[in-house]
Amino acid sequence: MDSGLNFIDLILKASFLVQLVMLTLVALSVLSWAIIIQRRKILSNALANAKKFESRFWSGVDLSKLYNEISARGTQSEGIEAIFTSGFKEFARAKRNNLSAAGLGIDGPHRAMRVALSREVEKLENSLSFLATIGSISPYIGLFGTVWGIMNAFIALGEVKQATLQMVAPGIAEALIATAMGLFAAIPAVIAYNRFATKMEKIESYYGNFMEEFANILHRQALTQEVKSHVPA
Incomplete structure (x- = not known):
């Protein structure tokens, strides 16, 4: 028995x-x-790499050795490593120039790490705004198609003398498919965006906490160095 309505036929x-x-x-x-598949992989790797690097950082390794290991790779550091290298590089530069503890230990390296943090967060947030846009506009695009389809169905209905439900049903059905497709596109995008936004907050907080802790370490080293420089031989 023919049901009278076929999904593919309605679209065609x-x-x-x-x-x-x-x-x-x-x-x-x-x-x-x-975008969802790409961002999921990138954010998961960013968090895993951050935890791996921080474990190495707090293992007691010499900071100069750690910096040289990262620099020796020949590739641009990313994530928390980029924050570390930018801060340590600025610290080493200031140390060579014999700056005071205030400039050496906190101001210069801290500013460099904050810039690096901003850049890394911007990289991780790439395409998330577009994902949010898809989630926002897809239902309205589908609704537009539905309104247009129903309008055409009723216009065609007005051109016949005797209207029946069988005549108008296909037009309304094909119009409602547009709404369903709009929701199909929007719902995964909205769910993924909310999950990614939460993970981004976690990663940014992770980066920020490391930056502050590392800045404190550099500051203590700078103060120690300044005290030693003022101690008479």
């Missing part, structure tokens, strides 16, 4: 504008899933 028989809306929503859905 829809008006050009409704088909264009559906195609747009499919493209947005595919793009959002690509």
Whole structure:
């Protein structure tokens, strides 16, 4: 027995504008899933690498040795390593220039690490705003297709003398598919964005705490160095 309505047929028989809306929503859905998969991997790796580096950092390794190990890789450091290298590099530069403890221990390295922190967070947040946009606009795009499809269905209904539900049902059904596709594209994007935003806050807090702790270590080293420099031989 023929049910009378087929999902594929409804899409193929829809008006050009409704088909264009559906195609747009499919493209947005595919793009959002690509972003979700990419960001999930990047954020998970960032947090795992941060924990791995911090474990190495607090193991008692010499900071100069750790800095040289990172620099010797020949690749640009990322994440928490970038914060460490920017701070230590500025500390070493200030040390060579014999700056005071105030400039040497906290101000210069702290500013350098804050800039590095901002850059790393910006990298991790890349594409998240677009994911939020997809979650926001997809239902409205689908709703537009629905309104247009229903409007066409009722216009066609007004052109016949005797209207039946069988005549208007396909037009309304194809219009409602656009709304369903809009929700299909929006819901995963919204859920993923909220989860990624929470993880981003955790990572940023992790980076920020390390930056402050490392700044305190550099400050103590600078004070120790200044005291030694004032001690008579």
